[in-house]
Amino acid sequence: MKIVFVSFFIFLAVSVFTTDGLTCEEEKTLVKPCLDYLTKKTDSPSTSCCDGLKQIISSTPTKEEKIDACKCLEESGSDVPNLDKDRANNLRKDxxxxxYNFMSDDLDCQKLD
Structure with missing residues (x-):
């Protein structure tokens, strides 16, 4: 379960746009709207979910920031039951x-580029 959550969120921290560094708590708040979709409570991701993902992506331009975001979301992901792996892996597209998607099933936050 933890790997699925990390796989879902790792793409959030792999692109460069701006430098609006976020705290871990802010990142968790931004991805919270995605949980209904990822646990099959809704049929599509909400606008607030997608906007939150975009904000996290734009806020993690350096490797260190990407790793920090990955670790934050990895830790919080262990508390979320019933995440759908297919939805998690396709959320970027949805x-x-x-x-670019750097996800893998054996994701290690330290291996981010």
Whole structure:
């Protein structure tokens, strides 16, 4: 379960746009609207979910920031039951976010580029 959550969120921290560094709590708040979709409570991700993903992506331009975001979301992901792996892996596409996807099933936050 933890790997699925990390796989879902790792793409959030792999693109460069701006430098509006976020705290871990802010990142958790931004991804919270995605949980209904990822646990099959809704049929599509909400606008607030996709906007939150975009904001996290734009706020993690350096490798260190990407790793920090990954670790934050990895830690919080262990508390979320019933995440759908297919939805998690396709969320980037479902939100029409065009960033390169570095996800893998054996994701290690330290291996981010």
């Amino acid at each position: 939100c029409k976010i065009n960033v």
